[in-house]
Amino acid sequence: MTLNFGILGAAKIAPQGLIEPARETPGVAVRSIGARDVARARHFAEVHQVPVVHRDYGSVISDPEIQAVYIPLPISEHATWTQKALDAGKHVLCEKSFAMNASEARSMRAAAARSGLVLMDAFHYRYHPLFAAAVEVIKSGEIGEVQRLEAEFRVKGPVPEDDIRMTYALGGGVLMDIGCYPVSWARHLLQEEPKVTSARAVVGPDQVDLEMRASLLFPSGAEAEIIGGMQSSDRFKALINVEGSAGTLTIANPLVPQFGHEMRVSAGGEERIETFTQKASYTFQLEAFCRAVTHGDPIWTDPDDAVSQM
CATH class of the missing domain: 3.30.360.10 (Dihydrodipicolinate Reductase; domain 2)
Known part of the structure; x- marks a missing residue:
């Protein structure tokens, strides 16, 4: 089974943070992207070979073909869209910083607990x-x-x-x-x-x-x-x-x-x-995320850690 990702926003970090690692990770695909500027999303999708472009973030989350959402939005948007994605039944890889403050982080942790889904704070270095x-x-x-x-x-x-x-x-x-x-x-x-x-x-x-x-x-x-x-x-x-x-x-x-x-x-x-491998830290992070989704393996940067970090 393929774990299909949707991306919220045509962020500069997205190719390094998800798209390139996904190409190196069996069983993972980046299926869709949505952005406030649809033209920018289309350009991003063309450059990075993302097959589906949605008109907005909500459409990405509601896409029945994706199982996970990557959130590289401004930090002020993390709590809102993480909780919406979890409520829609999607696992979430959220860029750091996780939230604007500890209160938001606790709300995100609660949403993950309710859903039983994976929520990872994307401190990729920790997985190298x-x-x-x-x-x-x-x-x-x-x-x-x-x-x-x-x-x-x-x-x-x-x-x-x-x-x-x-x-x-x-x-x-x-x-x-x-x-x-x-x-x-x-x-x-x-x-x-x-x-x-x-x-x-x-x-x-x-x-x-x-x-x-x-x-x-x-x-x-x-x-x-x-x-x-x-x-x-x-x-x-x-x-x-x-x-x-x-x-x-x-x-x-x-x-x-x-x-x-x-x-x-x-x-x-x-x-x-x-010295150690020069395999990308982002790839190690994605592999850990996938193991958490498919096998329930623990992750270093889980919601509890994210709350403590904030």
């Missing part, structure tokens, strides 16, 4: 073997007790003024789109939920944060510093440094390991460097 190996380094105690973690993600600036990340009302800002990754990296590496002890932002136009730095304290006593940046002078950087009582762990490019990465572990007077 690189991150699984990093988690195992921490869990094994190889570097001892974690004392401090630093996680930083910056994108190349400047971000265009008409980019949705520059609009506060749409869920814009660096924390919601970029800084959410360092927060997630820290949470999933330490497998604890932190408290924020301090935060400071560089704010641009219309209340949009262009840089965010926050200090976190975990129940174990570990401290973390997370940084997200999209200022005009920023260049791409995705890096995690972990200091333990018996060693250190460094992960270069945990975000998209398929474009090059490295895991460096120093402990007991020895150092090793590991």
Whole structure:
């Protein structure tokens, strides 16, 4: 049986986030797309070989030929359309950030629970073997007790003024789109939920944060510093440094390991460097989604995790 997806919106992330992985994943097809601008949807469908174009989001959700919906809409739209899709009997792969706030996330979680369907928060990095190996380094105690973690993600600036990340009302800002990754990296590496002890932002136009730095304290006593940046002078950087009582762990490019990465572990007077497959993190994510749909397998970024993340 083929798991047919419908896409809500002709978003830039959709080819990388779903269409290309679907071509590499047996039993998955992208069947339809709908957008507010039908002409844009038709162009997108032609370029990416999506067979069916719908006039709006609702028509995608009501399409009886699809079983799952991918939602790469602005964050402000996630809660509404996720709940509509679940209520219509569709599994949902929702782009991050999951929702505008924890209250919306809890409503989405409740909708998933009522429906008994799969709802995944699309933090694709979590499904790549690189991150699984990093988690195992921490869990094994190889570097001892974690004392401090630093996680930083910056994108190349400047971000265009008409980019949705520059609009506060749409869920814009660096924390919601970029800084959410360092927060997630820290949470999933330490497998604890932190408290924020301090935060400071560089704010641009219309209340949009262009840089965010926050200090976190975990129940174990570990401290973390997370940084997200999209200022005009920023260049791409995705890096995690972990200091333990018996060693250190460094992960270069945990975000998209398929474009090059490295895991460096120093402990007991020895150092090793590991690399893993360059198969796309998005493909690993889609495979995990499909296993959850077909076999009921658990997922790392389920609605409970999404609520904690928010």
